Every structure is written in C-alpha cells, then in structure tokens.
Amino acid sequence: MTDSTNAQGRKPAFGRWLIAAAAALVVLVLALSFLAVNSHRNDTAIDVPTADSADAGFTRDMATNTELARLGTLNGRQAEILYLQLMYYHHMGGVDMARACARQCTVPQERKLAQGMVDAQQSEMELMAGLLKERGSAPR
Template identity: 65%
Template sequence: MTRSRTNRTYWAAGTAVVLASLFAAGATFATADGSGSADAGGSAAVRAPSLYSPDAGFARDMAVHHQQAVEMSFIVRDRTQDEPVRSLAYDIANTQANQRGMLLGWLDLWGLPKVVADEPPMSWMDMGAAGSMESMGSMGSMDHSDGHDGHDGHATKPGALMPGMATKEELDRLGASSGRDAEVLYLQLMTDHHKGGVAMAEGCAKQCRTPAERALAQGMVEAQQSEMKLMADMLRQRGAAPRG
C-alpha cells in the first residue's frame, strides 16, 4: 500500500467519525414528530426513536447494506487496473463508509442496539412508501402480517437478503475474477445494490421522522441514481449491460 493510499484511508476513517458526530448532534434536536418542542423550562424536549421505528430500522439495515458495498469496492480495486472502475470503487467505498458511520452514530446516540435478533430485514418499511415491487428488486420471501410502528409490516423473513444484496456465491465470483470480467461483474452487482439501496432510502425519506436522517436518505437516493447512470455507461463501454 502506498503512502498516498494509506493517507486517504486514514482521512476517510477520520472523516466518518467527524461526520457521524456532527449528524448525530443534529439528530438530538428531532422529536418523534420530526420537530422540536419546548417543555415548561423552555428547553428542547428530545424523544429518541423507538427500537422498531423506521428511523432505527433504516439505520440498522442500511449500515449492513453499505458495508457490503464497501466490501465489493475493495474487492474490485484489487482485481483490476482500470482507473475509471478503481476511482468509482474508491468513491463508493469512501462515501458509504462515511454514511455508515453516521447511521451507527445515531443508533449510539439514541441508545439503541446495532443488531436486533428478532428483527427481520426491512420490517420497518412500508412497501407502499418505496413504490412498486419492481423498484425493490428481489427481496426473497415476504411476510405480509399486519402491524404498526414499522415492526410487523411487510418484511423479509429472517435470513433473507435485503434488496440488491449480493449473495456469497456472487462475492466469491467477484473475488475470483480479474480484468474486464471483474469490472463487468462489479458494475452489475453494484447497480443491483444501488437499486435496492435507493428503494430503502426512499422508504426512509418518506417514513423516518428524524430530519437529519431523512435528509441523508434523500441524498443517498440522488447520488446512487446518478451513479447507476454512470455505471450503465461504463457497462456499455465494455460491451455489457445491467442485469435484469
């Protein structure tokens, strides 16, 4: 690893901590209805999101989702010398590592766990808030029980992958590929990953009540939609296309 790459790694890690602290501080001013309220003493009354709220569920699920994007980006970085792909992979890894730090920082601030054993992926999400099922991508088997507070609504069953997540077999294929094959597979997997991430972020932008988290989710939607267009162009340049 060169000194330049090492410095970038330390910079990215430091930035994630700083940004997480800043966004977490902003989130302390969010009440359950998304606005500040004053108590009898005139101070802001802070109410943290509940364990199974969309705010907490999105933070937990998207932190896991982002971690895989970072992992795939580091894999392809070592499997190709193509600078456009390596640059894209670095940008995605850096951005999503920073955002993951924010999400985990909020959970710490709210006093909530980063993992809930009995919480199926996507159980916080109202499927209607994310548009059609096609926009969600493949989500595996669905549980259509009724409920409230995002916990007992439409959810994937325990053990199912979240939308857009690559399987272990696909990650193994990426790690075993090189050159153009690795570039194409990475761009295809990351396009699928972004489609799932956009659907999840759209859900939070509509359902989450913490203003800073809604703003972050909307930023994810816009950035990942732009990156999907770029990846479609990069695939065409390589004589390939997105999957599905």
C-alpha cells in the same frame, strides 16, 4: 495554549473528561462484546438467506457468496462487468430504502440525509450503467 487548556486559557472541567472517559469505556465494552460473540465466525462465510427464509428481503441487494466467489475468479473486463453489475444491484436496494425514509421518516435531518442518499446513489447508478455500456454490457 497547552493540551490541557481551552481557547480562554482555562482547564476543561473534570466532568467533561469523566463523560468522555465513560463514553470511551462504553464503546470499548461494546466492541469487545461484539468480538466475543462473533469470534467463532472468523473463518466462516456469511450466511446468505434463501428466498423463503425470514431474512430474504433484507439482503436482496447483497451479492451472494457464489457471486463473490465468482468475482474472485475473474480478471480484467469480466471482473469489471460483474463488479459493476453487483454494485448497481446493491445501489438499487439502497435507493429503495433511502426513498422510503425520505417519504416516511418524520425527523427532517433523516429525511434530508435519505434524500441525499437517493440522489447520490442514483447518480452512481447512472455512472455504472455508462461504464457497463462501454464494456458492451448492462445492469442485470
């Protein structure tokens, strides 16, 4: 069997190749559009909304630029503790989002995916809490 034949020895339909090529072209155009729109941001930090901004609720579980800069200055145990605390907090937001979908989404596959995320992230949070305890700390 060659690359241009399927399991039955037939060549794939031209239409499949055309659809695949069109899909690849769409992905390429979207990627280039994204790069063009965001290329001026190469060297700038991501803006973190303030507590009173319209987007504040959407990033509550994300580390701030200040926290990330602080993490970059730490080493060893101190870096481990801050990293685990930031990730624990980040997972809390993910659990909140996924739990909402698990309760409110109507598509069974989305509900199942969301519940899987809740379970996995809660398990990871337990692991991180244990690692923090071993280091004499706790989630913040």
